[in-house]
Amino acid sequence: MSRGDHIVVAAGAAASGPLHKTLDCRAEPSGGSAVSGFAMMTSCQEEPADTAFTAEWEVWHRRREERLKQPQGWLALVGLHWLASGKNRFEGLPGVFHLAEGRVTLKAAPEDGYSIGGVPVSARELESESAEKPDKLQIGNRTMLVIRRGDQLALRVWDAASPLRTTFRGIDTFPPSARWRIYASWEAYPVPRAVEISSAAGPPTKALVPGRAHFGVAGDRLSLEPTLDGDELFFVFRDATARAETYGGGRFLVAELPRDGKVVLDFNRAVNPPCVFTPYATCPLPEPQNVLPIRIDAGEKRYGDH
Numbered sequence: 001m002s003r004g005d006h007i008v009v010a011a012g013a014a015a016s017g018p019l020h021k022t023l024d025c026r027a028e029p030s031g032g033s034a035v036s037g038f039a040m041m042t043s044c045q046e047e048p049a050d051t052a053f054t055a056e057w058e059v060w061h062r063r064r065e066e067r068l069k070q071p072q073g074w075l076a077l078v079g080l081h082w083l084a085s086g087k088n089r090f091e092g093l094p095g096v097f098h099l100a101e102g103r104v105t106l107k108a109a110p111e112d113g114y115s116i117g118g119v120p121v122s123a124r125e126l127e128s129e130s131a132e133k134p135d136k137l138q139i140g141n142r143t144m145l146v147i148r149r150g151d152q153l154a155l156r157v158w159d160a161a162s163p164l165r166t167t168f169r170g171i172d173t174f175p176p177s178a179r180w181r182i183y184a185s186w187e188a189y190p191v192p193r194a195v196e197i198s199s200a201a202g203p204p205t206k207a208l209v210p211g212r213a214h215f216g217v218a219g220d221r222l223s224l225e226p227t228l229d230g231d232e233l234f235f236v237f238r239d240a241t242a243r244a245e246t247y248g249g250g251r252f253l254v255a256e257l258p259r260d261g262k263v264v265l266d267f268n269r270a271v272n273p274p275c276v277f278t279p280y281a282t283c284p285l286p287e288p289q290n291v292l293p294i295r296i297d298a299g300e301k302r303y304g305d306h
Helices: 051-068
Strands: 021-028 041-048 077-082 086-090 093-100 103-107 123-126 137-139 142-149 152-159 181-197 205-217 220-224 227-229 232-237 251-256 262-266
Touching: 077 086, 093 152, 181 227, 205 232, 205 262, 251 262
Parallel strands: 021 181
Antiparallel strands: 021 041, 077 152, 086 093, 093 103, 103 123, 137 142, 142 152, 181 205, 181 262, 205 220, 205 227, 227 232, 232 251
């Protein structure tokens, strides 16, 4: 499944702040009432914080910000042009982008200055992001790539000189805490459910939902449905911190596939979707079942005016 636009973040352990006691909350089977076909309870036990936990999270966070600052990171994204059948011309981009039968061809003059991999091009069929070797078309500081969202194709444009990229000073976060590294019980669906996920821009994205993660926080029974993305689970969720402290459109969380009926949800690594940084991203939105009634005081906070 394509996640629409997302930020790749590794699953795994997060970290706590200064040394103190934290809660390790695990969703476990119980003999109580059934939840989606089985019973669940959350047990929380105190465990000492680990400075290595903090250090690991800090390394992850620095790498996350470094990826954002790349010349083709989200901070450099300056354009998203949806392609219609036939000839397409866009302001500031010389030449014509011709769409026919799902293929995009550049038709430009040699003096327009396009190149791919340092080799000048003027007429070429462009391989999209899903190809084994996608064509990254360059002109000056700008890089272009054909992307597919649903049944539609678009031309994505980055500018390495974008002020958003050159003035970036980092992302504020909640203090990392082991309390928010939660072991959830995994309910696998008999057959992954096919869904269409709404996006902030562009068409809905088709995806597969393989099951549901059940967990508890401070006595509240909660659950989240992820979509499959290769060998990872991809969660789009919103919680009670949205709008005031975190992005109103929700946040993303990546987790490893279930092991022994458990999924680790490390909310310390909940990140802002690309739409926080640029209006030219096509971000999936949280489905109603993934809107949590509680605060998740972990992960990234709002950035700028978002």
